[in-house]
Amino acid sequence: MKSKTMEEHKKTAPSMIRCAIITLSDSQSREYGTVERPPSTDTSGQLLYENLKEKYQLIGYKLIGDDPKSLISAVNEMIRKGAMVIFTTGGTGIGKRDITIETLRGLFEKELEGFGEIFRYESYRELGAGAILTRATAGIYKDSLIIALPGSPNAVKMGLNIILDELGHIIKHVMEHTKNR
Known part of the structure; x- marks a missing residue:
């Protein structure tokens, strides 16, 4: 059963959402920067x-x-550029080099456990x-939504299927929170 309140929020959600992407990969970062x-x-x-550019501003x-x-620096850089939503991909495993979740949880002011x-x-x-x-997880940092996805293409597809239609709704709440400070 759908919530009437949630549907109303979605109707008044911002249509222009600025997004950024951060890929974590030791092997690729050396080659491409x-x-x-x-x-x-x-x-x-x-x-x-490809999926974000269809509906949102990259x-x-x-x-x-x-x-x-590097991750903290990249997140802060994207926020300075005006990112309302930052997608990260990679570094979410359980290996010693997988630092995305621990790093982002240290930044989050609010974690959105429901996404994970x-x-x-x-x-x-x-x-x-x-x-x-x-x-995978998501959270709010400096009035921006950060969505941490695993590095596999199938995991990214799954994450997009879960979150894309809710971005406006979530950003509406983030903006209201910011306005009420």
């Missing part, structure tokens, strides 16, 4: 780029290594118990 458009070898970045893309300082819960549920439906390894 920072580019305006994801390189063809960044499949997940390309997926984000204001930045950055390809970085798996390094907490839904993502894991959908992963479980598709993959079975291996979904235990899935660490």
